[in-house]
Amino acid sequence: MTRRVLVVDDDAAVRSALAQTLELADLSPITAGSFIEAKDHISAGFEGVVLSDIRMPGRDGFHLLGHSQSVDAELPVILLTGEGDIPMAVRAMGQGAFGFLEKPCPPAELVSVIERALQTRALVLENRRLKAQLEAGDAAARMLFGNSAQADALRARVRIVAQAGAEVLVSGPPGSGISKVAEVVHLCSAHAKGPFVKRAAAALDPAGFEDACAEAAGGALFLDEVGNLPPDTQFAAFDRIEAGVPARVIAGTSADLSEAVANGAFMADLFYRLDVMRVRIPSLAERPEDIPVLFRHYVAQASEQAGLSPPEITADVIARLMAQDWPGNARALMSAAMRFALGLGSEEEARDTGLGLAEQMAQVERSLLIEALRRTGGRAAVAAERLKLPRKTFYDKLARYGLKPEDFRQ
Structure with missing residues (x-):
């Protein structure tokens, strides 16, 4: 999923500063100065989250929150204000905001909340795609x-x-x-x-x-x-x-x-x-890029069967999954997903891969290369830049893991 963040603030200097902070965190900001500018970017399939100031001329952040929910009730909206107080925070959360932050917000805290929101959004969109796949086609x-x-x-x-x-x-x-x-x-x-x-x-x-x-x-x-x-x-x-x-x-x-x-x-x-x-x-070892897709599907399936809300699947969880060989293939992954959905799987168990540190690091590195190529549509130069790698080093790593940028182009 594209890591987009729609940044909405009527102050151009604040918009620019927020966008710069997000770019440094390898996020893709889209800026807007008002409700009118922002609403054109919001859709049910928006692959990202909304970060909006509350106090703006005309329609404010609460209006934008309401509009976002009318378009897609599961689109995460994070509200920012320089005049925050407890009643305002309660109102924001009560109306369904994903988060509420006061300006100036420390960059690390801001990025952390956005990362959680993006993970939630990715899971929602993946579940929708899988559901649509189940309901359509052969x-x-x-x-x-x-x-x-x-x-x-x-x-x-x-x-x-x-x-x-x-x-x-x-x-x-x-x-x-x-x-x-x-x-x-x-x-x-x-x-x-x-x-x-x-x-x-x-x-x-x-x-x-x-x-x-x-x-x-x-x-x-x-x-x-x-x-x-x-x-x-x-x-x-x-x-x-x-x-x-x-x-x-x-x-x-x-x-x-x-x-x-x-x-x-x-x-x-x-x-x-x-x-x-x-x-x-x-085998799963031949197609490791499918591991996150399958795991999310199995977690959603197990959660629904148990009558539970799907737990958050963090980047760390995915990295640990990608570091395993999965000799038991889909059946073993399904069992792990069921334990995870029911809160029975321990992190120690997930780390126990049977591989040495070098092998685990190699598998994680390969998964990061695959994810970068997927996000950039196979544009190798952009992927190398996002990973902060010299182009020669990037291409050497692709050759080591048998990856070809053209396989990720749409």
Whole structure:
């Protein structure tokens, strides 16, 4: 999210001083001298917060607060005054102001309040985007989250495979969401209205496989961890699929089936019969920029289920998440989000990454580079300037982490 701050004050010198303070804190100020000038910048999708003086000619800061809330009730507005008193502060907070500060306000305090407001705004906009994604588009858009190039490629692949109609092999590391991707393949297909039947392959005997096919008629049969299918069921499944089944067969595996074929643990003919169309799910380590998006979604989901307000997700929390490898992938991240939403996760637990200091610092550095490129739309020179890095050093770091500015351009 662009770190914009709409600064509203009728005193040009004060506006200039506030804007300079915010620029030094790597924020992007937009200045306005009155209610009339400011209101044109305020919208429901405004990616920032409002910082306004209270006492201004004509319509004052309270009028601006009311207008902001009429446009977007969740847009943070911070009010400033040089004549502050307790009744005014009570009125400001009672009317929904995010914060109330007296001038002159120490720069550190001002920036701290704005940073909290920006974090709150980012969470609100992300939740709205996710909700809109859930309510619009196909199942791939609604159920497979992420803003990375890998997430885009996964959704595109799922859509292509879904329309093909042939058998599908979904592979990915443990905890990556193989079952969910299999279901999305089904929901994006022409038989989405048919049943989606899931069976643990290890528990299926030949008769059980036949029953599952009948139950999934007109829809899809998902064989979870197909590599664990018993030998006699493998032969029965191959014969049945070759003869024709009333349901589409989608197999999932977190193991290397080609290795299982090579050592004789899995029937080669069945493997090639299932491996007609393949979908590979990338690990979180391959797409770390999706970690904040997924974590916010899981926290919002867990909070809603528990009937709680989502807790604040600070930059420090995100940095600690980005410093982890997440070998358990989405499943482990979801568990961490649930603990966080319920107030059960400790900071010590979040710091216990199993990595040395150098590895943790490298992952945090990579996440900061990604965030800078995203905020600047892939403009490397601007990103380098924001990070206060010489251009050569910036490009050296991009090369070290395999990052390309063009991947972030819109």
